[in-house]
Every structure is written in structure tokens, then in C-alpha cells.
Amino acid sequence: MRLLTRAVRRMAAPALIAVTLTGAGFAAPAAAEMLLNRGNQAEPTSLDPHKGTDVQSARIGYDLFEGLLTYGSDGTVVPGAAASWEVSEDGLTYTFKLRPDGKWSDGSPVTAHDFVFAWKRLVDPNTASDYAYFLWPIKNAEAISGGQMQVDSLGAEAVDDFTLKVTLKEPTGYFLGSLVHRMTYPVQKANFEALGNSAVGAGKLVSNGAYMLAEHVPQSHVTLVKNPHFRAAGEVKVDKVVFHHSDSPETELRRFRAGELDTVQMAPVTQIDWLKSNMPETMFFYPVFATNYMPVNMTREPWASNPKLRRALSLAIDRDAIVEKITKSGERAAWTLTAPGAQGYTLPLPEEASMTQAQRDELARKLVAEAGYGPGGKPLQVEIMHATNENTRKIMVAVAAMWQQKLGAKVALNNQEWKVVLQKAGEKDYPGLTSLGWIGDFPDPYTFLKIYRSDVGKMNRSGYASAEYDRLLNESNALLDPEARMAKMAEAEAVLVADAPMIPIYHATYRNLVSPKVKGWFENPMGVQPTRYISVE
Known part of the structure; x- marks a missing residue:
């Protein structure tokens, strides 16, 4: 960057x-x-x-x-x-x-x-x-x-x-x-x-x-x-x-091995170990200015009025387990929407970033109870909409298992074609959460933060609306001093992270096969x- x-x-x-x-x-x-x-x-x-x-x-x-x-x-x-x-x-x-x-x-x-x-x-x-x-x-x-x-x-x-x-x-x-x-x-x-x-x-x-x-x-x-x-x-x-074009990374890998494709943009996570052993010379794996995250539908209940519930879901995801056992390509656990790499920008990490996973799980169960869900409360039901490909499916299966095991949630997975996911996410036509990724449009934190402004329409896939967040971003963009501008944007992102209208999972790598x-x-x-x-x- x-x-x-x-x-x-x-x-x-x-x-x-x-x-x-x-x-x-x-x-x-x-x-x-x-x-x-x-x-x-x-x-x-x-x-x-x-x-x-x-x-x-x-x-x-x-x-x-x-x-x-x-x-x-x-x-x-x-x-x-x-x-x-x-x-x-x-x-x-x-x-x-x-x-x-x-x-x-x-x-x-x-x-x-x-x-x-x-x-x-x-x-x-x-x-x-x-x-x-x-x-x-x-x-x-x-x-x-x-x-x-x-x-x-x-x-x-x-x-x-x-x-x-x-x-x-x-x-x-x-x-x-x-x-x-x-x-x-x-x-x-x-x-x-x-x-x-x-x-x-x-x-x-x-x-x-x-x-x-x-x-x-x-x-x-x-x-x-x-x-x-x-x-x-x-x-x-x-x-x-x-x-x-194909929805299946596995199909792309088969075509690559057969010589029908010269490059593959994203190798399937199911085959990383095999590729390392058998085709290491083809692997171009490197970090990109990108974050995989889960928007929460802030236009639907119980999510709109329940920040404790939103935060509990985030806390219960073991990000280290996902990047070490599933993606296995150098991804980094994410606690912010903005990815590392923007010069002069310090990521506003929340306090849970320094906790152990056991501490996060304990706090997640406490927040679920305070929100009136779980044992002795209302049943916690969650639906995750995600794209039809094995890479995303494996990650969402893992997330669902974590929520079920730690929070007693009943989680349904709803897989759709990629175009359908983007359309429904833009229209806020999903009941719970969805799985998306965002790669920077240009090398600046604002390329991430702008998609949660209240006035950007379909690009705000959560329907999040915060006057304070918008104000801080507006103030940052009016500053000509680069250091002051970055500090103001970090203030804005801290508000976004605390409100939890989205759950960052990991900062991405590209798994090119060439x-x-x-x-x-x-x-x-x-x-x-x-x-x-x-x-x-």
C-alpha cells in the first residue's frame, strides 16, 4: 500500500x-x-x-x-x-x-x-x-x-x-x-x-x-x-x-490443471494443502487491501435495536481458527472493516481484539443473555445468506457451528448465486446476515468507510444510518492535513466498530494460480x- x-x-x-x-x-x-x-x-x-x-x-x-x-x-x-x-x-x-x-x-x-x-x-x-x-x-x-x-x-x-x-x-x-x-x-x-x-x-x-x-x-x-x-x-x-466464469473454485482448479485456464483468481480453500504439496510453483498468494465481512441487516429485527446481540455474534466467531484451519493462505483476523496497508492510518481496534477467544466467548454469552436470548430467554434464530461456492460455504458452516455451540443459536444457511446475493444485499432483502467481501477501490481508508454512510444507497448493504458516523467522515474529508484526516477517519471507524452493523472476519489474501x-x-x-x-x- x-x-x-x-x-x-x-x-x-x-x-x-x-x-x-x-x-x-x-x-x-x-x-x-x-x-x-x-x-x-x-x-x-x-x-x-x-x-x-x-x-x-x-x-x-x-x-x-x-x-x-x-x-x-x-x-x-x-x-x-x-x-x-x-x-x-x-x-x-x-x-x-x-x-x-x-x-x-x-x-x-x-x-x-x-x-x-x-x-x-x-x-x-x-x-x-x-x-x-x-x-x-x-x-x-x-x-x-x-x-x-x-x-x-x-x-x-x-x-x-x-x-x-x-x-x-x-x-x-x-x-x-x-x-x-x-x-x-x-x-x-x-x-x-x-x-x-x-x-x-x-x-x-x-x-x-x-x-x-x-x-x-x-x-x-x-x-x-x-x-x-x-x-x-x-x-x-x-x-x-x-x-x-464459474461459481465453483473447484471447477476452475480442474480446468487449470487440464491446461484450459492459464490463471485462476481464487484457488479453492479445500485444496490449499494439496496445492502446496503438488503445485507450489503456480501459487501467487499475497495480501490485498480487502476485508471479508458479514453485513447485519439493520432494517430488520431483532438486529436493528439490539447492539448487544450484534456484538455477541461477532465475539463468538473464532477468527484465528478460520484463517488457520480453513482459508490457510496468510489471511489475518479482522476487527475493523478497513484492511491494513493505508499509509498513515492506525486501525481503531476494539478491546476484544486483545482478548483470548475464551474471554470473547464468555462475554458473548453474557451479552446474549442481557439481550433476552438464549437459555431462559427467547430462542436465537439466525439466517446467513451466502454465495454458491465452496470457499464461502466452508467459512459460513464454521461460523454457524460456532454460534450454535457457544450461543445455542439455530442457524440456517441460504446459498444463492453471486448476482442474487449482491442484489438482495443491496435491497436489504435478507432476514439476518450475509457474507461479502470488499477490496479497496483506491489506497485510502475512505474506500471502505464510505460504504457504511447512510446516503450511499444500495452500497450500504446493512442499511446502517448514523449521523455521528456521517459527520465524522464529512469532517475528515474536508481536512487538508493528511495526519489530521487519518485521525478523524479512525474516530469514525471506531463508531462503526462499536455499533457493529457488520462483522469483520478476516483481511483477505488473493490466492492466484498462475x-x-x-x-x-x-x-x-x-x-x-x-x-x-x-x-x-
Whole structure:
């Protein structure tokens, strides 16, 4: 994470030439000289640049598009479509100079008008993007999303074709770093004005990244082909990349062993010991800026009015047993939503983090009794909704067993497809808890803490609403002093942890499996490995 943070500070330096792409209607290479087959977990939620909310969509999006900032070959943040930028002394105005040779995949130039159009589309309530809040630091963006102002009032303007001027509503310390996230990337204005939402289809999507969308077969795969108009096309080795989708990590491993997949994003936890003994040369296991956690539905009882019950459930989970006996890949027990790694940020650990598990269990039983549940009280019934894959199932089975054994709870497990889990979680349409993970969108604690603001809609999967929490986050974002800002965010997270609308379980690692013939794969704390830097022998 320190490496990424340093990179953000360097980004005002002049960059290389812009990323240019060719897109809609361009034929795939007659004979792909180099093919990469990537295991990409479950079917992505959407290929629409403003609607895909999961990491599966993100991996594809980072190959198709490039933003003002982007990822370099070592995972650091580097200039992308922007050649340079300036920030006013008051921290309110950002002026970006785009690369004049940047092109879309149809050969037309990437302009500031495209960025303005894309950002207006993101915050437009008609788009209904779960990520609209991403641009709320920009003047009038939040009011636009709420339907109080017109889209054209957004504080982003094209001064000329290659100059983008952005005005913020107040100084926002994380704004520049957040522009590496794909939700801030451009879409081609002419393409979307002509085709509307159908512009995201294969053969129609115009993109400005290293690849073009050639094919999408739902529940099977997405195929991208190299863009010959990309500014660094001579450096891009892979001609065609296929993202294969499956709900089963075990299936991905079988295909990897058979040579049908060159990479797997997450090796199954059931096979870690076997992999260590038989295929250690393929294992790329490393910590990422991510946390696996369980949102509690704060719109339902008994959870909404029972903080003692919520805390008891958290205390009774033996996190060390989960990471040592189930995941076994270097994960770290979590007591905060924010993962370790943000430079200058001290995690606000609760007192139970320093307790023994026996002490936690004793306190959990005491809190359950005080809440009126357990022996002599009301029966404690809990339902956990989780995705249909063996990795998650094993962890949730363990959690259920702990609650049953220690608290006398009756726990039901409800497995659903990944898309269904995200949809129901966003709508708060689950009776108890669900299992989710969050990987940072950019290297800053706010990327975690923002998803529990009361005003971010579906991204707040618990329905948590705390005026104090929102106030502290607002105050932190207005601070220009980095140390003071981090301290204020830690205050906010301490409130979140004490209120317990979510239960952190562990800070994650990525369990990549990579064939020895794949070169250029790198460990990125943000979990992004753009295909443009990879080759296959």
C-alpha cells in the first residue's frame, strides 16, 4: 500500500503517451498469436462501465478502458489518459490536460467532452448506478444523484477538447487517488448518445483501453481482442484474452490443471494443502487491501435495536481458527472493516481484539443473555445468506457451528448465486446476515468507510444510518492535513466498530494460480493485473 500511495504523489509528473483503443465493429485478429485464458470466478454483474459492481466486472473493465489515472506494470498508480494536471491552492479545482494522441477504438480522439459525458451519466439518477456516490466530491454531484439538480450542473467542464476542469464542493483529500478507479473512466459520448444502453454489447462498445469487447456468452465467458490502435500496441503481447466464469473454485482448479485456464483468481480453500504439496510453483498468494465481512441487516429485527446481540455474534466467531484451519493462505483476523496497508492510518481496534477467544466467548454469552436470548430467554434464530461456492460455504458452516455451540443459536444457511446475493444485499432483502467481501477501490481508508454512510444507497448493504458516523467522515474529508484526516477517519471507524452493523472476519489474501508459461503477472494489493502487461510462452 505504501508503494501505491507514493505513486499517487508522483502522478503530477509528465506521463507517457496516452492509451488509445479501437472498438466497435473491429474484427478479431485473423490468427491470435497469443491467447490468455483467465479464470474470473462468477458471472460479472454487468459489462456496463457504470453498473458492474463486482471485481469480476472490474477485471474486464480495466482491460477495456483507461481513466485519467491507471495501473502500471507493477501495480503502482500512474498517469493514464491525462498527461498532466494542476490543483488549485485551495484544493477545489483540478485541471487535467489529456494526451492529444489518445483515441477511441473507432479511431476518434478521446476528449474532455467524453469524460464530462461519462461523469454525468454516472451521477444521473436515470442510470441508477450503485457507484454514483463515487463522484459526490464534485460540485452538485450529490444533488444531481438525489434528483434536486439537473445533470448539466455538474462541476465538470470541457474547457477545450483536451482540457478537463473539475470543481469540488470542498477540499477532498482522496479525490485524486480515487481517479484510478474504473467508475471514473470515460465512455464515448457519440457511441452512447447513438445507442443508449445497448452500446455496451459486443461489437458495439467503443473503448479506450488496450482491448475491445468481441464476445459475451452469459454464464460462460467474455472474449476481448487486442486493439491495434492502442498507443502501446507494440508492447501488448496477448492478442486475445478470454475471461471464463464459474461459481465453483473447484471447477476452475480442474480446468487449470487440464491446461484450459492459464490463471485462476481464487484457488479453492479445500485444496490449499494439496496445492502446496503438488503445485507450489503456480501459487501467487499475497495480501490485498480487502476485508471479508458479514453485513447485519439493520432494517430488520431483532438486529436493528439490539447492539448487544450484534456484538455477541461477532465475539463468538473464532477468527484465528478460520484463517488457520480453513482459508490457510496468510489471511489475518479482522476487527475493523478497513484492511491494513493505508499509509498513515492506525486501525481503531476494539478491546476484544486483545482478548483470548475464551474471554470473547464468555462475554458473548453474557451479552446474549442481557439481550433476552438464549437459555431462559427467547430462542436465537439466525439466517446467513451466502454465495454458491465452496470457499464461502466452508467459512459460513464454521461460523454457524460456532454460534450454535457457544450461543445455542439455530442457524440456517441460504446459498444463492453471486448476482442474487449482491442484489438482495443491496435491497436489504435478507432476514439476518450475509457474507461479502470488499477490496479497496483506491489506497485510502475512505474506500471502505464510505460504504457504511447512510446516503450511499444500495452500497450500504446493512442499511446502517448514523449521523455521528456521517459527520465524522464529512469532517475528515474536508481536512487538508493528511495526519489530521487519518485521525478523524479512525474516530469514525471506531463508531462503526462499536455499533457493529457488520462483522469483520478476516483481511483477505488473493490466492492466484498462475501457469509457469504466463509471464508478467504481479502481486497488486488492489487485486488488478491488466492483461496488457502479461504474456504467454
